[in-house]
Structure formats: structure tokens, C-alpha cells
Amino acid sequence: MNADQLDRAIRDVLHTWAPDDPSAPTDVADRIVRRHRRRSRMRVTGAALGLTGIAFGALLVTGTGGDDGTRQPASRVSRQSNLLWQTTMPGKSWDACTTGPRAVYCRGAEYDGIGLDARTGKVVWQQKAKGVSSGRSPAGSLPGVRDGVLYSYADHAPGAPRAGTDLVAFHIGSRKVLWKHELADDSRRWSSAVLFDGGVLANAPTSKRVTALDYRTGRTLWTHYRSDVDCDRAAIGGVPYLMCSPDSEKAPQRSTVVRLDPATGEPRTVATVKGPTAYIGTDGDAVLLGGMAGGQRFLSDPGPATLTRVDVSSGKVSQHRVDSLPMGVVADGIILASGGNGSAVAYSADDGKRLWSRDLGLKLRKDSRDxxxxxxxxxxxxxxxNRVAYYLDPSGHLVGLDLDxxxxRWRGQVQVQVPKRQVEAGVAPELMVYDHGLIGQIGGELFRIKPTLPKARS
Known part of the structure; x- marks a missing residue:
């Protein structure tokens, strides 16, 4: 069972959970799936996974986390910023955004794509979705922008209970759809479609296959098949790679990093490691994988883990024991993970050493229903x-931490219309660095702000 099949299965379980109970959280299925896609990149092995336990355990529990007692060096904190613009987008629900040259692009329940001028925040074009259905699959991210083309997602069969997913290429200038490609497993994850030199690596319509598409025409360049494994996709130096882990307990218990020739798709195994792993990210020319180290049955179980670093140039493999699976953003040799309850934890991408832990001090409301x-x-x-890691909460508060x-180093706030309705737990706002500033998305609110960092002491 891959991550996308798990998403669909979680939704099925939750839609049947207390269906006639008026106290059941509204849209809990979509909220948990969006959290799973946006915040958790873990792959869970096995066909029978105790799904209810996963849905109401690993994906719901926030964990204790918090500060580990590391002393933070004294520094000045700036509260100065410049809010360049703030825009209320059309539509009620937005899943993911990305940036391009002088523009911001987003996708939501009612729009397959929308473009805003990054200088003014004005909406300059929009592509409405067709036949919006309650069974839609939220997008955890957008593949990106290249040469005037936006790559987004749309329902394959609009209005159907199982709408499926198409990868869609929009020509930004003419606002026309250039091509569509059907994806397997209703995939709309961060690795469902990856841009590499000359193409897009995406799920094929059939499970266990990946397809390379010409990024301009959508023509199939080549297809690659792998059995008994689930694979994440990435591009390193413009070259496509697969990070594969066993899809069940019956499959060979080993994980591989595979290089695919950009022109032909010919595979070359870079490295093989024992056991199932979760793909964490890339650090330069290295792939980072996380595996279990404490006798856990599934990757979602808490406990010690192994950080595996694979140099794709040499094939060198190094492994290091860490206190937990360090899933998060990788930036310049540092993994920024969530410590639970609104804290951040930084690990070294070289050896897994915990570098620091910090309570973000953001306002994170609890869901009174659960x-x-x-x-x-x-x-x-x-x-x-500036070596700053920024975070945003659903109430519009922002903080900036020293990366090292x-x-x-900085605190800010944007006045947003915080809904008075019940807390939308499990859904995170989105924050992106753009032109020495930040672009943030909270529900239907999009804004651009430029932090003023404190000057270094002389």
C-alpha cells in the first residue's frame, strides 16, 4: 500500500466512522488526508495496517515534543515588517500554492489553478474546476512552474464519486490547457509529479509504473515499472531518481535508491539498504532516508530511527541512529522537523545529531470536538x-528562527479573518520564501510580507 492508497483508505474509514453522528467532525477525512500529505511524508508498509489505529493514532496525536533544554544564544528580536499586500482569493477552500516569475499560483476545491501578480496580489487569471464533488482529493503541493507553464492537478472524472486525478499543464500566457495525464492512486502529493531536465516524472495511470512526459507536449518519453515496492520521486541535478521501499511484509525487506536515465529511463541502482524506509529529502547530491531502529512494526510508530545518507555520485552509504524519524524540510545540511505541540527541532543532515529544539510560541488552538x-x-x-527559518500559524502570527x-530573530503578524467556526485542525497554512520576503496562505487569505531582521551587533 503506497501513500496515496493509504490516503484513500483513511478517507474511506473516516467517512464510515459515525456517519449519522452530528457531533462527528465535519470534513475530518479531508482534513486528516491533507495533514498526512502536507506534513507527513512517511510510507507505511503492509496491506493490513490496522487502519483505524493509524487514522486515530499516528496521524492525530501531536506528540509531546518541546524544548530539549538546549540553551539558546542571546539575540535581539525584531518585530518590524512591511506588509506589501493581502488578498482574499475567490472560492472557499485552497490546498496548495507555489511561486513563479513575478507570480503566485494556487489550487483549491473550486479552482484547478489561479494566478496572482506577486507585486500587487491582484488575481490575473483563474481556471475553474469542473463538476466539483465531495469525493475530491486535496492537493498537498503543486509540481511547479517552468517556461511559462503551470503544472497543477484536476479531477479526472469531474463530479464522479471517485473522480481520480489528472496532472494538468496550463499555458500561463494563453490560459489554455496544453495537456493532461491521468495519475494512479489519486495522487496529488509533493512527489506525484517531479520536474527534471526535459520532462516531468509522474505516476502512470497503472500502479507500480512511473512515466516520463515531455514537459511541453505531455508526450510519453518512457515508462519504468517496479514490482513489490512503493517509490517516491525526486530530481537531483536535473536527473530523475526513485527512492523505493517494500510495499508489504511479504516483499523483500530492502530499500533502494535508483537513478533513471533522463533520455531513456534506463535504471541504475545507486544503493540498497536493509528494511523499509521513508524518503526524507535531498541534501545537495545526497538522498536522506529514515528507517526504524527500535523494533517498531510500522514507520508511523514512535521510537528510535536510523538516518541513512546516500551520496548519489559515489553510492556511499552512511547510517546514524536518531531519537525519532526526522521528517521535515531539508535546508543546507539541516533537517527542520516538528517536535509536536508547536515546537521545531533541527537535526544535522550529515549524522542525525540534534542541533537545537525550540518552542515556536505560535497560537495553535485545540479542536473542541476532538x-x-x-x-x-x-x-x-x-x-x-539570511539563514532564517520562518513559520506561520492559522491565526496569522509568524516567527523567524536562526537556522543554525x-x-x-523575528516576530510578525498579519491580520486575517480567523473563522469563528470550529477549529480546522489537521490543516496547516502555507509559507514560501519569495524575493527576500515571504508569501503566506491561510485558507482563502494570501499575503506578502517582508520581515525586517535585527542588525548584527558590531
């Missing part, structure tokens, strides 16, 4: 030029 659910902060948005020490 005490195990609460609001989430955004993933870290990292400004490498975890010290607080």
Missing part, C-alpha cells in the same frame, strides 16, 4: 541568504 486534534503551523520556509542556533 482533544487529540489541534491546529498546525506551516512547514519551515527557509531564507538561506534556533534563536528567535
Amino acid at each position: 482533544p487529540t486534534m489541534r491546529e498546525l503551523p506551516s512547514d519551515a520556509a527557509v531564507d538561506l541568504g 542556533s534556533g534563536a528567535m
Whole structure:
């Protein structure tokens, strides 16, 4: 069972959970799936996974986390910023955004794509979705923008109970659909479609296959098949790679990193490691994988883990024991993970050493309908030029931490219309670095803000 099949199965379980109970959380299925896609990149092995336990355990519990007692160096904290614009987008629900040259692009329940001028926040074009259905699959991310083309997602069969998913290429200038490609398993994850030099690597319509598409025409360049494994996709140096882990307990218990020739799709195994793994991300020319190290049955179970680093140039493999699976944003040799309850934890991408832990001090409300659910902060948005990791909460509060020490360097706030309705737990806002500033998305609110960082002491 891959991550996308797990998403669909979770939704099925939750839609049948207390269906006639008026106290059951509204849209809990979509909220948990969106959290799973946006915040958790873990792959869980096995066909029979105790799904109810996963849905109401690993994906709902926030964990204790918090500060580990590491002393933070003294620093000045700025509260100055410049709010360049703030826009209320059309539509009621928005899943994911990305940036392009002088523009911001988003996708939501009612729109397959919308474009805004990054200088003014004005909506300049929009593509409405067809036949919106309650069975839609939220997008955890957008593949990106290249040469005037936006790659987004749309329902394959609009209005159907099982709408499926198409990868869609929009020509930004003419606002026309250039091509569509059907994906397997209703995939709309961050690795469902990856841009590489000359093409897009995506799920094929049939499970266990990946297809390379010409990024301009959508023509199939080549297809690659792998059995008994689930694979994440990435591009390193413009070259497509697969990070594969066993899809069940009956499959060979080993994980592989595979390089695919961009022109032909010919595979070359870079490295093989024992046991199932979760793909964490890339650090330069290295692939980072996480595996179980404490006798856990599934990757979603808490406990010690192994950080595996694979150099794709040499095939060198190094492994290091860590206190937990460090899933998060990788930036310049540092993994920024969630410590639970609104804290951030930084690990070294070289050896897994915990570098610092910090309470973000953001306002994260609990869901009165379910005490195990609460609001989430955004993933870290990292400004490498200033070496600051920024976070956003659903109420519009922002913080900036020093990437190397975890010290607080900046605090800000954007006045957003916080809904008075019940807390939308399990759904995180989105934050992106853009032109020495930040673009944030909270529900239907999009804004651009430029933090003023404290000057270094002379």
C-alpha cells in the first residue's frame, strides 16, 4: 500500500466512522488526508495496517515534543515588517500554492489553478474546476512552474464519486490547457509529479509504473515499472531518481535508491539498504532516508530511527541512529522537523545529531470536538541568504528562527479573518520564501510580507 492508497483508505474509514453522528467532525477525512500529505511524508508498509489505529493514532496525536533544554544564544528580536499586500482569493477552500516569475499560483476545491501578480496580489487569471464533488482529493503541493507553464492537478472524472486525478499543464500566457495525464492512486502529493531536465516524472495511470512526459507536449518519453515496492520521486541535478521501499511484509525487506536515465529511463541502482524506509529529502547530491531502529512494526510508530545518507555520485552509504524519524524540510545540511505541540527541532543532515529544539510560541488552538486534534503551523520556509527559518500559524502570527542556533530573530503578524467556526485542525497554512520576503496562505487569505531582521551587533 503506497501513500496515496493509504490516503484513500483513511478517507474511506473516516467517512464510515459515525456517519449519522452530528457531533462527528465535519470534513475530518479531508482534513486528516491533507495533514498526512502536507506534513507527513512517511510510507507505511503492509496491506493490513490496522487502519483505524493509524487514522486515530499516528496521524492525530501531536506528540509531546518541546524544548530539549538546549540553551539558546542571546539575540535581539525584531518585530518590524512591511506588509506589501493581502488578498482574499475567490472560492472557499485552497490546498496548495507555489511561486513563479513575478507570480503566485494556487489550487483549491473550486479552482484547478489561479494566478496572482506577486507585486500587487491582484488575481490575473483563474481556471475553474469542473463538476466539483465531495469525493475530491486535496492537493498537498503543486509540481511547479517552468517556461511559462503551470503544472497543477484536476479531477479526472469531474463530479464522479471517485473522480481520480489528472496532472494538468496550463499555458500561463494563453490560459489554455496544453495537456493532461491521468495519475494512479489519486495522487496529488509533493512527489506525484517531479520536474527534471526535459520532462516531468509522474505516476502512470497503472500502479507500480512511473512515466516520463515531455514537459511541453505531455508526450510519453518512457515508462519504468517496479514490482513489490512503493517509490517516491525526486530530481537531483536535473536527473530523475526513485527512492523505493517494500510495499508489504511479504516483499523483500530492502530499500533502494535508483537513478533513471533522463533520455531513456534506463535504471541504475545507486544503493540498497536493509528494511523499509521513508524518503526524507535531498541534501545537495545526497538522498536522506529514515528507517526504524527500535523494533517498531510500522514507520508511523514512535521510537528510535536510523538516518541513512546516500551520496548519489559515489553510492556511499552512511547510517546514524536518531531519537525519532526526522521528517521535515531539508535546508543546507539541516533537517527542520516538528517536535509536536508547536515546537521545531533541527537535526544535522550529515549524522542525525540534534542541533537545537525550540518552542515556536505560535497560537495553535485545540479542536473542541476532538482533544487529540489541534491546529498546525506551516512547514519551515527557509531564507538561506539570511539563514532564517520562518513559520506561520492559522491565526496569522509568524516567527523567524536562526537556522543554525534556533534563536528567535523575528516576530510578525498579519491580520486575517480567523473563522469563528470550529477549529480546522489537521490543516496547516502555507509559507514560501519569495524575493527576500515571504508569501503566506491561510485558507482563502494570501499575503506578502517582508520581515525586517535585527542588525548584527558590531
